[in-house]
Amino acid sequence: MNDDFKKKLERYDKNDMTSEEKVEFEKEMSAQEEQWMKPTLEKSKQRKILRASKWKARINTALTVIPLLLVILMVSSFSTNLYYYGFSDEYSRSQKLSDVINFSLVITDPYANKYTADTKVGMFLTMNATKELRKTVGKESYPIGEMEVNFLFSKMGFVDKKFYGKDDQLPEIHHPSLLSEYEIDSSSEWDRLEMLPEGTVSTAFVTFDEVLPTEKVFELFEAKDLDLLWFPVVLSIEAEDHYPTSNIGFPNYPIFHSDDWKLISKTEEKSFLGSSSSETRAAPNYVEGDTEMLHKYFKKTLRFLADYQKEFDEIQQMHGDIQLKESLSYLEDQGISHHGVVITGPTKEVLSLKEEEWIGSIQVDEVALWNWSAE
Structure with missing residues (x-):
């Protein structure tokens, strides 16, 4: 408010103006009032300020939340690794x-x-x-x-x-008592092997004509140019009810566990950054045909898995009802025997089994071009 306006205002208040002067001054006051009431910033500038304030609030919130999330993730990562791996070299x-x-x-x-x-x-x-x-x-x-x-x-x-292809169902290995009872015929499988050329290899599931101990299985195949892959075992449910498929067995190598690997040597290296160590461990030596070792570690595996029956039911490949504790109890009481074996090797060598009296039936699973070589 300038001095000239103040003087006019005083004269107006004292009624010391002519009628014409009053009209002119009132117009001036109206114009001045509009100027006073006019916002100091345009609306566009106001929106910019409001938008900047909102982003500032968001950034402040993010700067508070992000460190908190990082702390949560770090704690989660540490807890997860600690839970699954632990701190020591022990069995995690x-x-x-x-x-x-x-x-x-x-x-x-x-x-x-x-x-x-x-x-x-x-x-x-x-x-x-x-x-x-x-x-x-x-x-x-x-x-x-x-x-x-x-x-x-x-x-x-x-x-x-x-x-990668179709769901692969494994062939069946029958209990010998079913061969005549259900008139199981392998003639089509033998014919298939007959038709295959000599430069091929085959994998087959073989059923014996009687239950055999592991030692006898190795003895019967000793002169054959074939690899024994897997030994299905006779379980109580098969011995009593002649259940047609084998559900569990063991490979032609011992199933070693973590505590079976013994420490052979350990070296430790130190530097200004810290120290590191390396270990060499070895499992017991296995010679093919050592049935005692195969049985020992197979039963050890059953004892281990018995505490994980539910998980085993979901994972196992044979899709049968296998009660591990009952199976282990039967094998410990009755011993381990077999009603068949899974083999692989040259097709014509597999075909030669047709002449063996102890072969009950056969089912060919896979065939491939020649890849066989003497070891």
């Missing part, structure tokens, strides 16, 4: 869960390899395990699918088995 929870998967396959899948499942921990106490599903024909093994298992803590989730 991750190794144990991996062994549940591996051992369940080894005793129910004639083609399962002995290598442990690959594990990867996630966040919030979860772990993922994968195991390759394979088949063996002759001297070669190739992948046919993959099994994936997720864990929350130690609780196993859904077991996802994916096959």
